[in-house]
Amino acid sequence: MVRSLAQWTKTLSFPARISPNKSSKESVNIHQVSPTITPTLSNNSLSKNNEINTMMNNNHSSLTEVNQIYSDPESEKAIMSSVVYCIHHKAGCKWSDELRKLKGHLNTCKHDAIPCTSKCGAQIPRVLMEDHLKYTCPQRRTRCEFCNKEFTGHSLENHVGNCGYEPLYCENKCGVKVHRRHLSQHKIGDCSKRLLPCRYCTKEFVADTLAAHHIKCGRVPIQCPNRCDVNVLAREELETHLKEECTVSVHSCSFKEAGCRFKGPRYAMEKHLEENCQQHLTLMCNMVSKQQHQISSLKSALSRLSLNYSGTLIWKISDFSAKMAEAKNKEGMELIMSYSLVNNRHPLFPNGNGAGEDSHISVYIKILPGEYDALLRWPFAHSVSFTLFDQSTCPEKACNIVESFIPDPTWKNFQRPSREPDSLGFGFPKFVSHEMLKKRHFMKDDTMFIRVKVDPSKIVAV
16 A cells, blocks of 8 residues: 555654754754744753654645655755654554654554455455454355355355254253254254143143153043943043942942941942842841940940049059150150049149259149030139059058149139130149159059049138
8 A cells, every 4th residue: 555655654653762863953954944843952852853743743735745845855864764653553563763664664564454355445454354354354255154155254144143054952942952944843843842732631731741741641541440341431530430330340238337248340239239138137237236335335434434523533643654754855745634523634744844844743733615614603713632642551651742722713724714725724843852752652563643632612702
């Protein structure tokens, strides 16, 4: 590329030095040639070069105009001998030499822009020409990496993103890569994540889960396992079919609980029931008689266990050592005794509760709601006593432990009970110490007896 002197000097930069063969006389001559520029002489000797650089940066005239300004050969020689940087020094060019050599340098400077060799019209620095021709030039010839067809740079840009041979991941996230031209067919026919309707229940499922759905789909047609005259039925109807409809399924007689041992297919069951009516009636009568006897026995036992008119109950606690060991390992473990005088409940803590925890046996009484609360007198006002029996072989030497209390009628736990959860009740957290149990005969054969007495004759006046 051919430049005029004005073109390749208007962006010149001068090093901060002056050639040693330049004299102050030449500076004076330059000042005389260009009276419009005032030189500034300094200790770093940059005045002459700065004047010339300012003049050339503001001068856009032709070479003839420059010659007219500097008609003196000596002045021109001084200017052309000035040391300058390459006009591309900011881009990274390190060249620096006399001004007369700048034009020759620019013909080879790798940072200087030249027309694209493929004639795309762009001005490209020599150092970037190779990359331009290979990657960005609209006139370059290149091949698509997917279909291997040749394109110009401009047409390749339009082709990229539309090439049918470009491999793409399926949009359904099945993990498969397919060519763009086959992508639509893949999503419709091959993708494991496409939605497919179940051909039995018509609900939609992901393709790779459809087989698992068929295993449990209620509408899948199956055969009766008894191979009856029903050829096909839905899986969800099989249970009802076997119980109510299958003619060959084996069933027990409906009087099985009464003692009939017959088993047979449904078509034979009707005949069996018709032919054995008398036998079935006899079995049912025997079963009713047996049940009546059992009901009477249970009623009698229940009556003996649940009714207590004296208000006194002896509580036998067996295997006390095992219960004590369990209570020490299980926090809050309690034994319960109940009876129906006033729906009382008596919690006993083998390892203690509250102030007696880990050192005493604790006993309490709690009033529970019952069916006849409306007929009873409230608040609860009967005296309560707990007695731990000394099982000494000599009754005269026995020393029982007795604790009793009279209820405070103003205390809410002795009012008519509600269904809501309540506290323990009232009692003795330090009923008897664990050490005291070992000193006397309160336990014998690992069993102790506690009497709980509610005395209805002692009623506190309210």
